[in-house]
Amino acid sequence: MCDKMATLAWNIRILRTKRYLLVTECINVGASSRNYLKSFTVSSREIPESNSSSLDAEEKSLIDSLRNVSRMSSNHLKQYHRQPPELPYKDIIHRKKLYALYGSASGEDARILWPSRKQLIDKELEEKEEGCSLFDRLAQIEVEKQERETALKERHKSVEKNMAQMSKWIEGYKKKQEVSANEAKARAAKKEALLEEARDYFGYKIMANDPKFEQMMLEKEEKEKKEAKKMRKEAKLKKQADRLVDSKEKPVESKNT
Amino acid sequence: MATFTVSLLRTCNKCRQIIKPSLSFARNTYLNSRLKCEQNVRLLTTAPPPLNNSSLNEENVAEKPDYPTDFEVSYDEFKYVLPLLPRPTVPELPKHATFPTPSGWFPPNEELIAKQTFLIRRTKNHLLPVYPELKRVQVGPYKAIKHSVIIRKIEGDIWALEAELREYLLEKTGLKVIKTQVHEVGRFIRIRGMHRPLVAEFMFERGM
Amino acid sequence: MASKVTEKALNLIKSLPRVAISNVKDLPGTLYKKKTNRSAGRKKKGRGDKGQGARGTLDPLGYEGGQRPLIDAVPSEKYYGKYAIRRQYPPISLLEIQRLIDLNRVDVTRPIDVSSICNTRLYSLDVAKNHFGFNVTEEGCDLFASKVNLEVQWVTELVIAAIEKNGGTITTRYYDPQCLAALFDTQAFFEKGQPIPKCKLPPQDALAYYSDPNFRGYLADPEKILMAREKLAQKYGYKLPDLTDDPLKDLLLMRKDPLQIFYGLEPGWIVNLADKCILKPKDEDYLRYYSNVY
Numbered sequence: 001m002c003d004k005m006a007t008l009a010w011n012i013r014i015l016r017t018k019r020y021l022l023v024t025e026c027i028n029v030g031a032s033s034r035n036y037l038k039s040f041t042v043s044s045r046e047i048p049e050s051n052s053s054s055l056d057a058e059e060k061s062l063i064d065s066l067r068n069v070s071r072m073s074s075n076h077l078k079q080y081h082r083q084p085p086e087l088p089y090k091d092i093i094h095r096k097k098l099y100a101l102y103g104s105a106s107g108e109d110a111r112i113l114w115p116s117r118k119q120l121i122d123k124e125l126e127e128k129e130e131g132c133s134l135f136d137r138l139a140q141i142e143v144e145k146q147e148r149e150t151a152l153k154e155r156h157k158s159v160e161k162n163m164a165q166m167s168k169w170i171e172g173y174k175k176k177q178e179v180s181a182n183e184a185k186a187r188a189a190k191k192e193a194l195l196e197e198a199r200d201y202f203g204y205k206i207m208a209n210d211p212k213f214e215q216m217m218l219e220k221e222e223k224e225k226k227e228a229k230k231m232r233k234e235a236k237l238k239k240q241a242d243r244l245v246d247s248k249e250k251p252v253e254s255k256n257t
Numbered sequence: 258m259a260t261f262t263v264s265l266l267r268t269c270n271k272c273r274q275i276i277k278p279s280l281s282f283a284r285n286t287y288l289n290s291r292l293k294c295e296q297n298v299r300l301l302t303t304a305p306p307p308l309n310n311s312s313l314n315e316e317n318v319a320e321k322p323d324y325p326t327d328f329e330v331s332y333d334e335f336k337y338v339l340p341l342l343p344r345p346t347v348p349e350l351p352k353h354a355t356f357p358t359p360s361g362w363f364p365p366n367e368e369l370i371a372k373q374t375f376l377i378r379r380t381k382n383h384l385l386p387v388y389p390e391l392k393r394v395q396v397g398p399y400k401a402i403k404h405s406v407i408i409r410k411i412e413g414d415i416w417a418l419e420a421e422l423r424e425y426l427l428e429k430t431g432l433k434v435i436k437t438q439v440h441e442v443g444r445f446i447r448i449r450g451m452h453r454p455l456v457a458e459f460m461f462e463r464g465m
Numbered sequence: 466m467a468s469k470v471t472e473k474a475l476n477l478i479k480s481l482p483r484v485a486i487s488n489v490k491d492l493p494g495t496l497y498k499k500k501t502n503r504s505a506g507r508k509k510k511g512r513g514d515k516g517q518g519a520r521g522t523l524d525p526l527g528y529e530g531g532q533r534p535l536i537d538a539v540p541s542e543k544y545y546g547k548y549a550i551r552r553q554y555p556p557i558s559l560l561e562i563q564r565l566i567d568l569n570r571v572d573v574t575r576p577i578d579v580s581s582i583c584n585t586r587l588y589s590l591d592v593a594k595n596h597f598g599f600n601v602t603e604e605g606c607d608l609f610a611s612k613v614n615l616e617v618q619w620v621t622e623l624v625i626a627a628i629e630k631n632g633g634t635i636t637t638r639y640y641d642p643q644c645l646a647a648l649f650d651t652q653a654f655f656e657k658g659q660p661i662p663k664c665k666l667p668p669q670d671a672l673a674y675y676s677d678p679n680f681r682g683y684l685a686d687p688e689k690i691l692m693a694r695e696k697l698a699q700k701y702g703y704k705l706p707d708l709t710d711d712p713l714k715d716l717l718l719m720r721k722d723p724l725q726i727f728y729g730l731e732p733g734w735i736v737n738l739a740d741k742c743i744l745k746p747k748d749e750d751y752l753r754y755y756s757n758v759y
Contacts, residue, residue: 112326117748328747334729359610
């Protein structure tokens with residue numbers, strides 16, 4: 001054990017000197033200095049070669065740690081060298097991510113990348129439940145298209161039917177317009193006549209909405225009403241008289257007969 | 258399932274038989290495929306796709322492991338992945354026999370450029386570094402948009418370029434004033450107004 | 466002696482009254498209204514006493530006290546109606562595609578699809594904005610001069626004519642958002658280590674388009690597509706190039722399976738970029754799930 005530790009310590013010393021040599025070599029690039037350095041290494045104690053080649057894992061890690069002068073944390077160093085970091089806790093998402101980024105070097109089982117069997121079957125069942133066959137859906141589209149076309153055809157038909165009657169309808173409409181226009185004309189003429197009459201009556205031009213004119217109109221109406229009543233009465237009397245005459249004449253006729 | 262070539266030909270690529278056209282491109286059951294010699298139709302497939310007719314048996318699910326029992330690692334198909342990845346850099350220009358190309362692109366004219374006191378380099382995408390800018394401003398109660406054009410990647414005499422460009426724009430647009438901003442340190446010129454096509458024309462005339 | 470101006474100014478000062486506290490004024494611009502926190506230490510924060518103003522419960526803009534508001538009363542065409550749930554197809558013109566080809570940004574020796582356009586890093590799609598792929602617009606249809614196999618999501622008749630006139634082929638293809646996300650950023654998708662998804666079939670309102678031979682839908686009958694090609698060539702008056710003896714025939718007739726989103730790769734496979742390999746499931750359940758659509 002003691003021996004081993006001693007050799008290890010020796011190895012470390014050699015490593016340190018080597019690093020030092022490297023640095024110095026970089027600084028003074030000259031044959032003389034290089035020779036001097038060589039002599040420096042040669043003068044050191046000899047180590048058996050087999051010992052240096054078969055380093056334990058422990059030693060290797062120790063040497064690596066000495067080599068690492070980056071002062072990065074171990075995980076950061078690993079990530080820098082594209083190696084999977086050692087995480088204290090890994091859930092399934094982390095594990096998937098590690099496999100995707102570092103491949104089989106991550107040490108994960110690649111099967112976790114797929115969804116679990118339960119998830120898969122659930123998805124499948126859901127799709128089966130919700131899904132509709134493509135043929136049915138295409139048929140549905142076809143049906144809808146047909147419906148739209150038939151609706152359009154019907155619309156066209158109704159339009160044609162109506163268009164056939166269009167000339168007749170236009171004629172009727174024109175007639176109606178004419179009648180109403182004539183009526184309006186007659187009404188206007190009557191009003192004009194009345195206004196003229198009023199002008200004759202009052203002696204000056206009068207507006208249709210004048211209260212005097214309205215009064216006159218009322219009076220006139222009353223007069224007309226009275227006249228009408230009178231006429232009716234007279235007609236009635238005349239009728240009665242006629243009837244009387246008839247009744248008087250009848251017996252005469254009967255006598256005559 | 259794989260990439261295949263059916264749609265527009267009536268003969269199969271490999272067996273040279275006449276394919277009866279079908280409703281579907283593929284062998285999917287839902288499409289009720291009537292495609293003949295479909296195995297030969299596939300071009301890029303490496304393995305015949307497993308047409309799985311097994312139906313779902315829910316009773317056995319509990320007994321099976323949580324994840325797939327087995328998987329296969331294949332290195333051959335990785336060649337189909339490579340063209341799918343984006344290129345890290347802008348690719349080199351292809352050699353065109355004549356210019357302009359169908360889309361109207363042409364390279365800078367070195368002879369004309371040598372005559373100028375300034376230089377405007379093309380971008381990494383081989384296009385002019387002329388960009389529109391848009392600024393929303395509030396002028397009193399009104400909201401407005403200020404349009405401007407910015408020219409970048411300018412080398413050489415930036416003031417000469419500005420003077421020449423302003424003259425050109427004044428002549429072409431017939432405006433009384435063209436407002437510009439020259440940034441000597443940032444090496445850009447900003448021009449007020451939507452003059453991008455004219456600026457581009459100006460630069461093409463000078464071989465940039 | 467000082468200048469005339471100074472002399473004048475001094476004389477003026479002599480005639481002016483003495484500077485006193487009564488006639489000292491602040492310099493212009495130095496006076497300003499001090500900004501104070503007008504809500505600190507105040508109970509009502511300047512909003513008055515009680516009511517809607519104090520409580521911030523004013524009616525929303527356009528509300529007319531329960532009466533049908535003007536915005537509802539006036540009929541309008543809902544051009545942007547339901548825009549939040551409608552499928553969006555960002556445009557890319559034929560001119561832009563030609564420019565990409567001219568500058569070697571897309572590889573013409575392979576079919577051009579969403580992934581090859583997005584891998585240029587000049588165009589991008591966003592699933593969160595309801596993007597469902599590219600709409601190829603007609604700009605530059607006259608100068609388009611490349612023989613390509615194009616696969617996009619939305620086209621018009623003129624675009625199809627422009628591409629088929631040059632001996633190319635075109636397909637319209639639907640991708641569901643999950644597949645589209647995998648397509649427009651392939652690198653990010655492969656780095657996630659997810660299995661390649663199987664593409665869903667188009668929804669009912671898009672199925673008519675994607676099964677229409679006039680729009681070269683990927684679910685249309687190939688024979689009808691042949692006829693539609695001929696018809697379009699006659700309509701626009703160009704000679705349809707014969708594809709049977711074409712050296713690029715294999716390229717031009719390359720199509721994806723309706724479930725497939727990448728050429729040569731099947732749904733259910735996993736691409737590992739670190740090991741440069743592909744993992745294929747061998748389990749019966751998984752194979753069944755990834756190769757069927759219900």
